Amino acid sequence: MYTIGDFARLGRVSVRMLRHYDVLGLLRPARVDQVTGYRYYEAGQLSRLNRLIALKDLGLTLHEVGRILAEKVGTDELHGMLRLRRAQLEAQVADDMARLVRVEARLRMIETEGVMPADIVIKSVPAVRVAELSATADGFESDKIGSVVQPLYRDLCDRVEAAGLVFTGPAIAYYEPVPEGVRVHAGVQVNLQPGGTYDFDVVDLPALERAATLIHEGGMESVDVSYQQLARWIEDSGHRGSGVAREVYLNYGEGDPAGWVTELQEAVTRAE
Numbered sequence: 001m002y003t004i005g006d007f008a009r010l011g012r013v014s015v016r017m018l019r020h021y022d023v024l025g026l027l028r029p030a031r032v033d034q035v036t037g038y039r040y041y042e043a044g045q046l047s048r049l050n051r052l053i054a055l056k057d058l059g060l061t062l063h064e065v066g067r068i069l070a071e072k073v074g075t076d077e078l079h080g081m082l083r084l085r086r087a088q089l090e091a092q093v094a095d096d097m098a099r100l101v102r103v104e105a106r107l108r109m110i111e112t113e114g115v116m117p118a119d120i121v122i123k124s125v126p127a128v129r130v131a132e133l134s135a136t137a138d139g140f141e142s143d144k145i146g147s148v149v150q151p152l153y154r155d156l157c158d159r160v161e162a163a164g165l166v167f168t169g170p171a172i173a174y175y176e177p178v179p180e181g182v183r184v185h186a187g188v189q190v191n192l193q194p195g196g197t198y199d200f201d202v203v204d205l206p207a208l209e210r211a212a213t214l215i216h217e218g219g220m221e222s223v224d225v226s227y228q229q230l231a232r233w234i235e236d237s238g239h240r241g242s243g244v245a246r247e248v249y250l251n252y253g254e255g256d257p258a259g260w261v262t263e264l265q266e267a268v269t270r271a272e
Contacts (some may be wrong), residue, residue, distance in 0.1 A: 001030060007041035011049045026052055026066050054078060058085040098143050101221050119215055120233045125208040125246075125265055130172055130187030131160055131200045138181045142221055145184060149173055152186035159200050165190040171249045172205065205246070211265045212239065215250075219257035223247075223264075230264055239268040 008015045021027040022039065027048055029039035051073065055065040058081055073081075133156045137148040153171065160167070169189030176183045185203075192202055212234050216226040227245070234241040245266040252260045 001040040001042055004029070004039040004041065007045070010043075011046055011053075013049070013053065021052065024062060024066070026062065026069065051078065054082070058082065101143075104222075120230065121213050122210055122268070123213060125211045125213075127204060127207040128169070128172070128189055129192055129202065129204050131156065131165070131190050131192060131198065132185050132187035132203050133159075133200050134183055134185045136178060136180050136182065137184050140175070140182055142224060145175070145182070146220060148184045149186050152184065153188075156186055156188060156200060159198070160188060160190055163198055165192065171252070173247045173249070174205070175244060208265060208267045210268050212241065212268045213266075214264045216262045216264060217258075217260070219260060220262070223262065226264060230266060234266065234268055238271050240271045242267040 002010065004015055004018055008018055011018075018027065018039070018041075022029060027045065030042040030045060031040045032038070033040070048069065051069060052065055055068055055073075055078075056062065060068070133152045135148050135152055137144045167188060168191050171186070171188045173187065174185050176185070187203065187205070196202070212230060214226055214230045214233075216223050230245070231241065243266075245264045248263040248265060250261040250263055252262060
């Protein structure tokens with residue numbers, strides 16, 4: 001038999017915790033000295049201790065742990081519970097990280113309030129023909145757009161490659177509000193000839209006679225800052241925007257996201 005101190009070291013828990021489990025009836029000592037009150041444990045009790053700690057670390061309450069231990073949960077069941085809990089924790093971590101990204105982006109928006117970017121240019125944009133796929137996102141939030149546009153581009157690139165077409169310019173995405181949320185259009189410039197039959201849409205994006213353009217550097221999780229800067233500049237410079245911008249991915253998707261470059265293009269007219 002092992003003293004409570006030795007058993008605690010073997011089980012990688014504290015003596016205080018073993019006393020607590022004893023009081024709750026979760027792990028009773030194999031023997032208690034009637035004179036000294038010292039607790040003694042057997043090596044075979046490590047099996048119950050391991051299950052107790054594993055269940056507790058899965059997020060179960062000690063009451064739930066006790067009920068499961070009473071049912072003599074097997075190793076396979078523990079593995080199943082572990083896999084389920086791992087998936088839950090991974091989803092929670094992903095949600096928390098996405099929330100942090102949104103908070104950081106919102107803070108950057110606040111920090112840039114009143115700061116007018118110096119690199120906004122008014123220019124004409126020629127018409128362009130693109131191959132595209134589209135789908136609907138629930139809203140304009142960056143994570144909702146990203147979860148739709150990224151699979152669209154993967155699918156589109158596979159289809160363009162299968163059609164034997166060649167990319168002739170940067171990818172272009174644009175958006176349109178619809179009653180269900182926002183229609184996301186993922187397009188790529190390729191060597192398309194009229195009259196072809198493809199498993200994607202062929203769209204001619206019209207020329208923009210006057211477009212306010214802004215270069216956004218970095219990943220798209222922070223593009224909302226650039227969008228708000230562009231909107232403030234359009235208003236403060238005496239223009240009226242279309243409310244919808246194109247995203248032209250000049251350098252995107254490879255290497256460090258800090259080096260990615262996207263041009264925002266929004267059609268504008270002079271405010272009356």
